[in-house]
Amino acid sequence: MANAIEIRALRKSFGRTVALDGLDLEVRAGEVHAFLGPNGAGKTTTIRVLLGLLRADAGQAVLLGGDPWRDAVQLHRRLAYVPGDVTLWPGLSGGEIIDLLGRLRGGLDPKRRQALTDRFALDPAKKARAYSKGNRQKVALIAALASDADLLLLDEPTAGLDPLMEATFRDCVQEERHAGRSILLSSHILAEAEALSDRVTIIREGKAVETGTLAEMRHLTRTSIEAELAGPADLRGLPGVHELTVAGTVVRCQVDQAALDAVLGRLHRAGVRSLTCRPPTLEELFLRHYSSERTTTGAPR
Amino acid sequence: MTGLAGTGQLTKLAFRRDAGILPVCTFGIVVVVAVVARDLKVLYPTEARRLALVQTAGGNAALRFLYGRLEGTSTGALTTWRFGVWAACMVAVLAIFVVIRHTRADEEAGRLELVGSAAVGRQAPLTAALLTAATAPVVIVLLACLWLVKLGLPAAGSAALALAIGACGLVFTGVAAVAAQLAATARGARGLAIAVLGAAFVLRGVGDTGPAGLSWLSGASPLGWVELVRAFGSAGEYWWALAFPLAAGGALVGAAFALAAWRDHSAGLLPDRPGRLAASGFLRGPFSLAWRLQAGVLAGWLAGYAAIFASLGAATKGVGEIFNTSAVLKRYFLQIGHQHTIIDAYLSAVMLLAGLGAAAFATSAVLRLRTDETGNLAEPVLATATGRIRWALSHMSVAVGGAGLLLAAAGLSAGLGYGILTGSVSIQVPQLLGAALARWPAALVLAALAVALFGLLPWEATAVAWGAVALVAFIALLGPSLQWPAALMDLSPFTQTPKLPGGPVAAVPLVWLCGIAVALAAAGLLGLRRRDLGDLGPSYRSYHGRIHDYLVDYLQLDQDGSRH
Numbered sequence: 128m129a130n131a132i133e134i135r136a137l138r139k140s141f142g143r144t145v146a147l148d149g150l151d152l153e154v155r156a157g158e159v160h161a162f163l164g165p166n167g168a169g170k171t172t173t174i175r176v177l178l179g180l181l182r183a184d185a186g187q188a189v190l191l192g193g194d195p196w197r198d199a200v201q202l203h204r205r206l207a208y209v210p211g212d213v214t215l216w217p218g219l220s221g222g223e224i225i226d227l228l229g230r231l232r233g234g235l236d237p238k239r240r241q242a243l244t245d246r247f248a249l250d251p252a253k254k255a256r257a258y259s260k261g262n263r264q265k266v267a268l269i270a271a272l273a274s275d276a277d278l279l280l281l282d283e284p285t286a287g288l289d290p291l292m293e294a295t296f297r298d299c300v301q302e303e304r305h306a307g308r309s310i311l312l313s314s315h316i317l318a319e320a321e322a323l324s325d326r327v328t329i330i331r332e333g334k335a336v337e338t339g340t341l342a343e344m345r346h347l348t349r350t351s352i353e354a355e356l357a358g359p360a361d362l363r364g365l366p367g368v369h370e371l372t373v374a375g376t377v378v379r380c381q382v383d384q385a386a387l388d389a390v391l392g393r394l395h396r397a398g399v400r401s402l403t404c405r406p407p408t409l410e411e412l413f414l415r416h417y418s419s420e421r422t423t424t425g426a427p428r
Numbered sequence: 429m430t431g432l433a434g435t436g437q438l439t440k441l442a443f444r445r446d447a448g449i450l451p452v453c454t455f456g457i458v459v460v461v462a463v464v465a466r467d468l469k470v471l472y473p474t475e476a477r478r479l480a481l482v483q484t485a486g487g488n489a490a491l492r493f494l495y496g497r498l499e500g501t502s503t504g505a506l507t508t509w510r511f512g513v514w515a516a517c518m519v520a521v522l523a524i525f526v527v528i529r530h531t532r533a534d535e536e537a538g539r540l541e542l543v544g545s546a547a548v549g550r551q552a553p554l555t556a557a558l559l560t561a562a563t564a565p566v567v568i569v570l571l572a573c574l575w576l577v578k579l580g581l582p583a584a585g586s587a588a589l590a591l592a593i594g595a596c597g598l599v600f601t602g603v604a605a606v607a608a609q610l611a612a613t614a615r616g617a618r619g620l621a622i623a624v625l626g627a628a629f630v631l632r633g634v635g636d637t638g639p640a641g642l643s644w645l646s647g648a649s650p651l652g653w654v655e656l657v658r659a660f661g662s663a664g665e666y667w668w669a670l671a672f673p674l675a676a677g678g679a680l681v682g683a684a685f686a687l688a689a690w691r692d693h694s695a696g697l698l699p700d701r702p703g704r705l706a707a708s709g710f711l712r713g714p715f716s717l718a719w720r721l722q723a724g725v726l727a728g729w730l731a732g733y734a735a736i737f738a739s740l741g742a743a744t745k746g747v748g749e750i751f752n753t754s755a756v757l758k759r760y761f762l763q764i765g766h767q768h769t770i771i772d773a774y775l776s777a778v779m780l781l782a783g784l785g786a787a788a789f790a791t792s793a794v795l796r797l798r799t800d801e802t803g804n805l806a807e808p809v810l811a812t813a814t815g816r817i818r819w820a821l822s823h824m825s826v827a828v829g830g831a832g833l834l835l836a837a838a839g840l841s842a843g844l845g846y847g848i849l850t851g852s853v854s855i856q857v858p859q860l861l862g863a864a865l866a867r868w869p870a871a872l873v874l875a876a877l878a879v880a881l882f883g884l885l886p887w888e889a890t891a892v893a894w895g896a897v898a899l900v901a902f903i904a905l906l907g908p909s910l911q912w913p914a915a916l917m918d919l920s921p922f923t924q925t926p927k928l929p930g931g932p933v934a935a936v937p938l939v940w941l942c943g944i945a946v947a948l949a950a951a952g953l954l955g956l957r958r959r960d961l962g963d964l965g966p967s968y969r970s971y972h973g974r975i976h977d978y979l980v981d982y983l984q985l986d987q988d989g990s991r992h
Contacts, residue, residue, distance in 0.1 A: 178811050
């Protein structure tokens with residue numbers, strides 16, 4: 128099956144500000160793809176290009192096999208979108224807005240609408256002006272999830288939700304995945320991406336800096352090691368060892384894949400009392416990409 | 429008193445936020461009063477002329493309803509009659525907007541929550557808003573009084589008129605303060621306070637025109653108290669009448685403070701009606717959405733149009749008589765209306781007003797597109813199977829249809845107002861309906877200009893479109909009497925419109941105007957198809973300008989366009 132989204136070398140500038148600087152992004156049909164990056168990295172601009180609101184300066188974007196600019200209306204029948212900052216018409220009730228967005232999109236399933244409204248515990252009779260940020264988010268989410276769209280574009284969809292509702296949201300996303308829908312989930316909440324996504328693209332200053340499954344990305348990256356030792360082990364100066372701290376007999380460091388064997392050898396020689404090795408969290412991956420400005424020695428890429 | 433802690437800071441903040449619009453409006457009201465006084469002095473220089481005016485106008489019920497009772501024959505008395513009540517209305521509207529902007533609107537937007545979390549007393553925001561709003565009447569009293577005296581009017585009467593107008597502003601400052609406690613939304617509070625003002629106007633009007641048994645009604649209206657002071661009255665001023673507005677204003681402000689101390693933050697005391705659980709069958713596409721969103725505003729305009737144009741129509745009968753008392757005034761109307769008979773000239777000028785108003789409504793309906801675009805309300809619609817053009821057409825349909833409905837309402841109510849009084853409904857209604865609708869194409873040219881700007885120059889659209897409306901209004905209302913050059917006059921689409929009623933009916937200019945409107949709208953839509961959408965632009969244009977911000981704040985152009 129073709130990819131749901133295929134973006135190649137996409138460029139978009141606003142005046143002198145370069146928002147997208149040769150972005151590549153590929154979302155396969157039926158996968159949940161996390162689109163990670165800090166504010167201002169170009170996530171929302173990418174989504175607006177995909178929605179046909181912005182016209183790309185250069186590069187290629189294919190959405191559900193069509194051109195997002197030219198075929199906007201036809202494509203929009205097959206996708207549902209939840210903006211990051213949900214704005215609603217203050218005079219309309221939540222229920223009215225859910226129905227309206229569904230009808231504008233070409234219909235929604237009343238049973239699913241009801242079930243989702245219950246699950247997200249939304250009061251649909253309230254006027255939108257009375258909703259909190261989280262409740263506005265719920266309105267947009269229910270409208271999107273109750274549609275039978277092939278593709279969901281979710282721009283930081285949990286920003287205003289409380290932890291309970293966030294769990295509900297995660298359940299919903301899992302169900303949608305099982306139903307075979309493709310989902311682009313833009314986020315800067317890493318735990319969310321870690322829990323939900325099949326593949327991840329990290330974007331920074333308008334460029335994809337990393338893309339792949341989490342497993343693939345960890346392969347490229349360091350392992351965190353914490354060890355309590357019987358005697359001193361000198362890891363200083365060893366190539367591939369980073370952020371080394373020694374507190375008494377406890378050693379903490381991050382180790383490149385290639386140096387792992389050598390490091391474990393030294394630890395073993397010193398005598399290991401306890402050892403914790405874990406793959407880096409996405410948090411750590413992320414920090415590395417965005418802190419490379421100050422450590423210009425660069426991450427191994 | 430700790431309840432007032434932080435009032436000084438908040439008042440400074442309020443003044444800073446209002447630094448542009450408050451002085452402009454305050455000064456504007458003073459200028460209007462002074463210009464009216466000066467005009468009356470020029471138009472009616474002699475006692476004999478003024479007496480003639482008093483005899484004709486004073487006896488005309490429609491004019492008494494519009495302006496109030498005439499108490500004397502001096503220039504000052506005429507000024508009080510012609511503009512006392514209306515200036516008081518303007519001051520009241522200004523006070524209502526300022527108070528609610530700094531109380532309920534800020535509370536609804538969540539700004540007062542942030543402010544309240546600082547070392548700020550519970551009553552400080554309301555106090556700051558009242559202090560800010562009260563400066564307008566105080567300044568108006570001082571400036572108006574000085575200016576009237578400078579024009580050569582008696583000092584006592586000038587002071588009385590200025591004080592009567594200012595005191596009315598204080599009453600409505602109090603009304604707005606109470607409304608801000610009662611309603612949970614700024615829009616609701618504003619509506620409530622304006623409704624009180626409308627009721628006050630009607631009470632006074634009925635009291636002034638009805639049978640003697642009902643004249644106490646004007647004494648029950650804050651606008652009636654303006655008359656009660658009898659500024660420049662032949663029997664001297666009734667200074668004690670100023671006690672009514674001052675007492676009422678004080679009582680209302682006290683009530684507002686008591687309510688503010690008692691209620692919860694962000695809660696209103698009036699129940700907020702719950703919305704529908706699900707959308708009705710009507711709300712199913714971009715067009716029904718656009719009409720639904722603008723229905724409230726349009727209904728308000730229609731009600732206002734019906735009332736104003738019925739009054740103006742009803743006043744027609746007395747107009748001819750009044751104009752015969754001043755050659756200058758007669759010439760002015762003949763010039764604006766481009767007519768030979770004074771009645772036709774007057775009615776044509778009235779329909780021109782209706783056309784200008786309809787153009788303003790249509791422009792605001794079109795600019796809703798821009799507000800929605802920058803306020804992120806276009807995005808959810810455009811992310812569905814709604815194309816840009818359909819989305820744009822949905823709001824344009826409100827502009828076109830709304831302008832037509834407004835003009836029809838103007839023609840119909842003016843026809844009824846004039847026709848019923850003269851027993852010629854069957855003649856006047858169709859004639860004035862036609863005259864009003866003849867202004868439709870010209871109004872649409874301005875709306876279409878807004879479409880073109882929205883499509884091609886979105887960052888400038890709001891400012892330039894309103895600038896065009898203002899320019900056209902200036903040309904239409906001032907151009908003829910100032911004898912501006914034809915090239916300038918021709919810029920206004922209303923110059924090209926047949927001068928109905930009375931003038932020759934010509935279809936060709938109307939077809940031309942429609943063609944221009946279609947061309948402008950098409951250019952705008954073509955531009956819209958090609959450009960990026962969203963709240964963006966070159967970084968040096970990331971703001972929409974102060975004028976736009978003020979308009980959005982005060983006229984609530986965004987009333988459904990912002991997320992509150």
